[in-house]
Amino acid sequence: MADRSPSNSPSKGKAQPNPKPESREQPVLPPDRPSNPRRRPVGALAFWTYLTISVGLLSLLLSPLLSQRDQHSWFLSLPPDLRLHFSQGKLIKIHPSPQLPFRVFAIDSSPAEFSETVLLLPGLACNSFSFRHVLSALRSCGLRTVALDPPGSGFSEIPRVPGGLEDVFNQIRDKGIFWAFDQMVETGHAPYEEIRAKESFSPYGPAEIGHVIKEVVREMNLGPVHLVIHDSMLASGANFAASYPSLVRSVTLLDSAAGLPAFPYWALGIPVAGRLILKSPSMFFKLMRLCCSRSIDMPAVESQRLLLLRKDGSRGVVGMAKALNYSFDLREWKELDGVKEMPFQLLWSNNWSDRWIEEGRRAAFAVPEGKFSYHLGGRWSQEDNIKEITERIVEFVTSLPKTIRKVTKESSEDLGEKALEGNDHSLH
Numbered sequence: 001m002a003d004r005s006p007s008n009s010p011s012k013g014k015a016q017p018n019p020k021p022e023s024r025e026q027p028v029l030p031p032d033r034p035s036n037p038r039r040r041p042v043g044a045l046a047f048w049t050y051l052t053i054s055v056g057l058l059s060l061l062l063s064p065l066l067s068q069r070d071q072h073s074w075f076l077s078l079p080p081d082l083r084l085h086f087s088q089g090k091l092i093k094i095h096p097s098p099q100l101p102f103r104v105f106a107i108d109s110s111p112a113e114f115s116e117t118v119l120l121l122p123g124l125a126c127n128s129f130s131f132r133h134v135l136s137a138l139r140s141c142g143l144r145t146v147a148l149d150p151p152g153s154g155f156s157e158i159p160r161v162p163g164g165l166e167d168v169f170n171q172i173r174d175k176g177i178f179w180a181f182d183q184m185v186e187t188g189h190a191p192y193e194e195i196r197a198k199e200s201f202s203p204y205g206p207a208e209i210g211h212v213i214k215e216v217v218r219e220m221n222l223g224p225v226h227l228v229i230h231d232s233m234l235a236s237g238a239n240f241a242a243s244y245p246s247l248v249r250s251v252t253l254l255d256s257a258a259g260l261p262a263f264p265y266w267a268l269g270i271p272v273a274g275r276l277i278l279k280s281p282s283m284f285f286k287l288m289r290l291c292c293s294r295s296i297d298m299p300a301v302e303s304q305r306l307l308l309l310r311k312d313g314s315r316g317v318v319g320m321a322k323a324l325n326y327s328f329d330l331r332e333w334k335e336l337d338g339v340k341e342m343p344f345q346l347l348w349s350n351n352w353s354d355r356w357i358e359e360g361r362r363a364a365f366a367v368p369e370g371k372f373s374y375h376l377g378g379r380w381s382q383e384d385n386i387k388e389i390t391e392r393i394v395e396f397v398t399s400l401p402k403t404i405r406k407v408t409k410e411s412s413e414d415l416g417e418k419a420l421e422g423n424d425h426s427l428h
Contacts, residue, residue, distance in 0.1 A: 074309075074310055077306075078306055079299075079302075079303065079306070081299075081303070082129065082303055082306065082307070085107065085128070085129050085132060086105070086155055088107055089105050089106055089107035089108070089128065089155070090105070090106060090107075090108075091103040091104070091105055091155070091156075091157075092104050092105075092106055092215070092216055092219050092220070094151075094211075094212055094215045094216075095215070096159070096203070096208060096211055096212070099159050099160060099161045099203050099208075100159070100160045100161070102151065102156075102157040102158070102159045102160060103156065103157045104148055104149065104151060104156045104157070104212055104215075104216060105128065105148065105149040105154055105155035105156045106128070106146055106147065106148040106149070106216055106220065107128050107135065107146065107147055107148075108144070108145075108146050108220065109135040109136065109138070109139040109144070109145045109146070109147075110139065110144040110145075111139050111140075111142055111143070111144065113142070114142055114143060114144040115142075115402050115403060115405075116143050116144065116226060116249070116397050116398070116402070116403055117143070117144040117145075117146065117222050117223075117224075117225045117226065117403075118138055118143050118144065118145045118146070118225065118226045118228060118393065118397065119145075119146050119147075119148075119213075119217070119222060119225040119226070119227055119228065120134065120135070120145065120146070120147035120148075120228045120230070121148070121150075121213065121227065121228065121229050121230060121233040121236070121237050122147065122148075122149070122150060122153070122154075122230050122231070122233065123230045123231020123232040123233045123256070123261060123262070123263075124150075124231060124232040124233075124261035124262075124263050124265060124317060124320055124321055124324075125153065125261075125263035125265065125304070125308065125317045126150075126153065126230060126231060126263070126304075126380065127149040127150070127153045127154030127155070127156075127304075127307060128147035128148060128149050128154055129154060129303055129304075129307070130300070130304065130380065130382055130383060131147045131382045133382070133383075133386045134147075134382050134386060134389060134390055134393075135147055137386060137387070137390040138390060138393065138394065141390070141394045143393075143394065143397060146216075146220065146222060146225075148213070148216055150209065150212075150233070150236075150320065151203065151204065151209065151212060151316065151320075152204070152315070152316015152317065152319060152320060153307070153316055153317065153320070154307055155307075158315065158316045158319075159203035159204075159208075161203055202319065202322065202323045203319075204316075204319050204320040204322070204323035205323045205325075206235040206236045206238070206239040206323075206325050206328075207239055209233075209236035209239070209240075210236050210237075210239030210240035210243055213236065213237070213240040214240055214243070214244055214247070217244075217247055222247075223244075223246070223247035223248075224246065224247050224248060224249040224403055224405075225247065225248060225249060226249050226250045226251075226252070226393075226397050227240075227241060227248055227250070227251045227252065228252045228254055228393060229251065229252070229253055229254065229256045230254045230255065230256060230382070231254075231255060231256055231257075231261055231262055231263075231379065231380075232256075232257070232258065232259070232260070232261035232320075232321075232324055233256065234253065234256040234257060234258040234328065234330070235258040235324070235325040235328045237251070237256075238258075238328070238330075238333045238339075241338075241339055241342065242333065242336050242338065242339055245338030245339060245342070248342060249342075249343075249400070249403055250342060250343040250344070250345070250396070250397065250400060251342055251343070251344050251345070252344075252345040252346075252347065252393060252396060253344070253345070253346045253347065253363065254347050254381065254382075254389070255347065255348055255349055255356075255379050255381065256363075257359055257363070258324065258325050258326065258328035258330075259324050259325065259326035259328065260359065261321065261324070262291055262292045262378075262379035262380060263291060263292060263317070264287060264291050265317055265318055265320075265321035266321075267287065268308075268314040268317060268318055269318050269321075274314065278305060278308055278309055278314060279309075281298075281301075281302060281305060284301060284304075284305045285298060285301045285302075288301045288304065289301075291379070292378060292379050292380040292383075293377070293378035293379065293380040293381075293383045293384045294378055294384070295378070295383075295384040296378075296380065296383045296384055297383075300383055329366075330363060330366040330367065331365075331366035331367070334366060334367050343370075343371075343396075343400055344367050344369065344370030344371065345370060345371045345372075345373070345392070345393075345396045346360070346363055346364060346367065346370050346371070346372045346373070347373055347374075347375055347381070347389065347392055348360035348363070348364075348372070348373070348374055348375065349374070349375060349376075349377055349378055349379060349381060350374035350375070350376070351376060352378055352379060356379070360372075360374070371396065373392055375388050375389060375392070376388060377389065
């Protein structure tokens with residue numbers, strides 16, 4: 001009898017499933033089509049990586065244009081007296097060797113006839129505008145007077161050191177986006193260590209600022225000059241005098257100590273509070289009255305605040321403060337060859353604080369042959385004691401033998417071209 005089990009007998013009218021389908025009935029996927037879902041996050045990561053790099057490069061390319069527009073609008077927002085002060089000065093291009101060229105603002109207040117030239121060197125966070133009244137008073141007394149804005153202060157540009165984002169951008173542009181990753185794999189360290197080493201260089205050191213002073217004196221054909229060194233500019237002015245003694249006729253220290261600036265630079269270095277102080281006219285006014293001058297008026301303080309509000313203006317002040325030479329020895333400097341024969345005058349505030357009076361006594365002891373005098377102003381006496389300061393400077397300068405100025409053929413011919421090149425009033 002034949003076996004008629006249901007598994008072996010096909011049913012009529014019903015399609016029976018094939019337990020072993022042939023391979024030709026299976027759909028074949030293309031070999032290059034991604035079928036693994038785990039690859040999707042890698043694509044998203046690549047997308048955001050390229051987007052971040054593109055935005056970063058675009059911002060680097062557009063930042064100079066935006067910076068110029070911001071500087072132009074900032075300058076137009078300044079009060080008329082600040083804009084007038086800028087129009088009366090000039091921007092001098094400085095070519096320091098270890099850093100990129102930048103421009104320093106200087107203002108020349110000269111009478112029709114003069115025999116002596118006074119060069120004012122403002123201290124930390126100070127500038128030539130703070131000496132505007134002293135400039136005018138000394139000119140009326142027959143002295144040619146020049147004041148400069150230290151690098152990063154006032155209308156002077158902030159020095160740029162090769163390195164940082166600009167060098168990184170150039171490396172990426174020349175060698176490709178993933179060059180840094182390849183270098184890390186091959187060498188085991190980041191390829192930007194040399195750039196970071198360049199960033200550690202400070203353009204605000206005494207030697208660097210001394211070079212700036214020398215360039216200004218040479219470009220404007222000022223030397224020899226009677227130096228008036230204010231506040232924390234002592235180490236930089238001392239470096240200039242020691243390096244180029246033939247360009248210095250005399251030295252006046254106006255409440256000048258290398259490591260004790262009057263302006264509280266540390267307040268600007270606080271990430272949030274520093275910006276709030278600069279944004280608040282009343283807070284900044286109280287700070288200036290507390291630390292610099294007890295009788296400085298509100299318009300003068302507001303002008304200083306607006307100058308510090310310039311793009312990265314406070315960064316220049318903080319950078320210069322970090323480069324202060326706290327180990328500077330006034331007595332050792334005075335004993336250097338070329339400096340020991342220079343006439344000295346020290347003008348010191350005697351109503352500021354006991355600590356500051358004691359600092360003045362130490363300065364007088366370090367320069368025993370110098371003429372020491374107290375005055376009734378504050379640490380920024382150019383703002384609150386103009387008449388007394390002017391009289392002391394004029395009396396001291398005119399008591400010295402008249403300066404014999406030598407004008408060579410080279411200086412007389414080249415000065416016109418250099419003056420035209422440096423007399424660019426545009427802000428960038």
